[in-house]
Amino acid sequence: MIELVHLQRQFQSIKDEIIPQIEAVIDSGHYILGPNVRLLEAEAAIYLGVKHAVGVANGTDALVLTLDACGIGPGDEVITTPFTFFASAEAISRVGAVPVFVDIDEQTYNLDVERLEEAITERTKAIIPVHLFGQPADMKEIMDIAKRHGLLVIEDACQAFGAEYHGMRAGSIGHAACFSFFPTKNLGTVGDGGLITTNDDQLAERIRQLRHHGSKKKYYHERIGYNSRLDELHAAILRVCLRKLDGWNAERRRLAARYNERLSGHSHLHLPQEAKGRKHIYHLYCLESAKRDEMLRVLQQAGVQSAVYYPLPLHLQEAYRHLGSQWGDYPVAEQKSQRLFAVPLSPFLKEEEQDVVIRVLREAEGGPEH
């Protein structure tokens, strides 16, 4: 079986480096909000080019705490994409606000900035662009629109640690940004974790309070908060992984380019496009086919794992039935949900394995066009 991702290989490759770090945490007696969290926050802030980075329990909490710290709640609307992992919208609902969806761009699968303004109402407070599959959204246009309408921009950068937009890191452009350290993300740990970045001192301070029961001074609570902290153990592991990240992302890009080169000219496959000024870091390598079901079947028969991201756009989810959306409301997202599929890609995919995937995909649609 050729797996979609290779987490065992990844952690095996750095086991010798992380085991002593885990031992050091155990020996230190300091397990919550200790030196590893502080150091990871400092190192991540430097890497991303931001003033503040705050570790939290997971990427979903990163979004919830950021929205809460921005004062967004009941009566407010937040614009996001219907073509993302559920958590992007779930966090908006969790704080009592309403997600308002805007359809996606055909090529990048990110928010379609041409349609953004028509979704803005007097209740709109923020926009959450998602850097889907590791490719940054049109941040300049989004920031310009937000500025014109007095809105906050919270980047959902959960799939994009290390991605770039015109030389700036994803997660350094909006008013705040949220990252996930879920194992499969480009920068992931062996459990859950998350991070919030911002250049706003007060916002960072509020988020630090919120993650720790609304408290700055032990047993004195200024606001109702959460228990949402990044563990010392995960921070220690992530510090090792952060040092590897550029190499891992470069390998993802190399393998993605290899797919693009060897699969191009096959008329039934539409390959991922890197938009101008973007550095896509291929959290997932997703391609499109009008005959997706057949592709998935052929891949499975050949022992190649594949997956569909995402089979049902958020406006059609049972949980959002109350919003009253129906099939046809976001046609691009709907079409992509029927065409896109991911094939194996990670820094630990072997070229021999990739060659098998390439051969199966080429044969599935009957060889080169010319």
Ligand SMILES: *Cc1c(COP(=O)(O)O)cnc(C)c1O
């Ligand atoms: C993974 C992910 C999240 C949620 O992160 P968790 O750490 O799993 O809570 C949110 N948004 C997007 C786009 C994601 O890919």
